Amino acid sequence: MSRGLIGDLGDAGQRAADGLAQMANRLAGTTLRLGVTGLRRSGKTVFITSVLNNLLLAGRLPLLEAVSGGRLRAARLEPQPDPAVPRFDYEGHLAQLMAPHPGWPQATRAVSEIRIALRFTPRAWLRRQLTSTATLTLDIVDYPGEWLLDLPMLGQDYAAWSRTMLDLAAGPGRAPLSRAFLEDVDTLDPAGPADESTARRLADRYTAYLRDCRASRVGLSLLQPGRFLEPGELEGAPVLTFAPLPPRAAAGPGSLQALMAQRFEAYKDKVVRRFYREHFARLDRQVVLVDVLSALNAGAPGLADLERALAATLESFRHGSGGWLGWLGGASIDRVLFAATKADHVAAAQHAHLAALLESFLAGPIGAIRFSGAELRTLALASVKATDTVLADWQGQPLPSVQGIPLGRDRPVVVFPGEVPASHHEIGADAAGRFNFTDFRPPPGLGRDGRGLPNIRLDKALEFLVGDRLA
């Protein structure tokens, strides 16, 4: 540990104060911090844009009780509380979706935040007597899911982490991508003297390998450390200049391995813990968006990778179990929603299977989370509904298909997307090539009727995430 006792104590005090403030807010019921995360291309930006648009216009959320009961009066965007965090560019993303030639917005690169205030009539009789209207301030925090995948690093030391990463790199699906890096590692002696240029070269090779993984067609997602891919303001800093090395017991102080271990600890401390403290620990509710369909497209390696990534993500939500998260303390997330996005890319009758498939990935850890008191749900949703379900005629049989405009084309087509299995155990090793879900682009004229962007089950997601606070 690079920090002294005093630093730890001050830190704990700060966390306790934050936790108390959060508890007070929760009791007063006036503000709620909602974290939105998901791996790359899972649809975080579109999700937040659509949620804001739909809350502001309140025309397409019939299953949100506050809306259907006529209790939601109005919503408006407000200046956000954290001056150092970039604001979520709602107007820009919305303009892109509603343009004459609409396209999907750019991806999340770092944390951003936006605040929306909801004014509503309380449902409870007693509360209605006290105030005729109440306000819920909803802070939506958007951050890359890759950062969440770093959290399990906190529970590992450098040797254990290196072993896991090197095993993963040599495994199926990744071996061709990691060849250059692994060959370099093989020629090195970790117990040799530390050398900045070697460290930098290794880190560059490792980063290149991670980039290749992410760009690969199989969509590998468990990539640690996440900041190597999204460095933000830390570009080139020493905390980002390390790589996994095969552990040697003989490596003493001053060796390459010692330097790497030191930087690994610094990364944990300055990057992972800081993110946890400043963002994650302050969340009340969390949505994790998962692009199940892309993983299915990628076949068995993609699915195995998704399972690992989800398990690592879930690790972050295990509260109060006395693990390292208990050490981090503070008030905790009490509702987690796992949503399979892009549900509009399959026929509507398949949505139940899509949600069941996602749940089957989470089957193991779900029990632990529910046991610890947090509520967890899975849903199949589409933040923006880009297709319609139609019946196509196939040899005299009606076949539920989707109609939409595929990416890179101009005219709508009708596609039979195939069937989604209800559990990932039903997918054998022959999955490669079995699934081929088409990507669609947003149709022109979205939301022109002024009722909000068309969506699938955004109202159910909101009901679960904020519905109880609108009571």
Place this chain on the structure above:
Amino acid sequence: MEFDPARAVPAPAEEAAALDAALDGEGLPPPSPRRRLRAARVLAGSLAALVLVAVGFDTADLIGRAFALSPWLGGVLSGLGALAVGSLGLLAGREARAYFRLQQVDALRTRALSLRAAGGHGGAAPLMRRVAGLYAGRGDMAAAGRALTASVTDAHDDRELLDLTEATLLAPLDRAAYRLVLKASRDVALGTTLSPSALLDTALVLWRTMRLLREVAGLYAARPGLLGSARLLRRMVTNMGIAGLAESGDSLVAEALGAGVVGAVSSRLAQGLVNGLLVARIGLTAMHLCRPLPFAEDRRPRLTDIRKALLALPKERR
């Protein structure tokens, strides 16, 4: 003891039993045809036919004699007879339509229940259209109908469609029906508290209950008609115990206790409250029976709320 695995057959699936279990209770399935009273029915039917034939003969005889006396008188009498038969037919037709409509509502409810239990996709859309069709001609429901059409998309599954129909179309009706029940319950509570004789009490309760029944049924589906009312009343008597209005045991205890405490203060007032609660209970059962969809768990009207409103009654000053 060992058996040859090749000769063992799979145990019968229990899915059918599970579905049946899901169906009783809240669903209020239509009662099975009663067999015990068949003889009584035959008796009643044959007697009615006899009376009808006798009246017919008498009338024909009367008209014949009137024609013998004067063709004018005969004409007037036969005209009266035709009018009577015609209006009777009209009345019967209307009754039959009302009865059929109540039966249709029962079928809708059962179908909704099995759809909700199965949780599939695509089955609820026709059901929703039929429920909306029940209210198609009503001006006060036009806005709710439009809102429902606007909020439904092809992506909603069966449960969501049922939820939507309840939240958009039936919620205003539920509120109105609840107000009707509360009002009747108040009327009866006040009336029996003030009325001087027990006979008057009974008459008041009976009259107000029948009126409430017709009001609630008319609000949800259609005017039930005479026959329909009778059937509704009968089904209500059989279902009051079964449905139990999903009141938990403790609320019943609280109910009894509440009435008991008040009873110590004034037996007259207590009697009024008990009568009021009785009418409320009948009214809530009528809501369950006339509604085209079964109540979702959190939308169910509670007797407890009515009791609270009734207990607050003496405190109100106007």
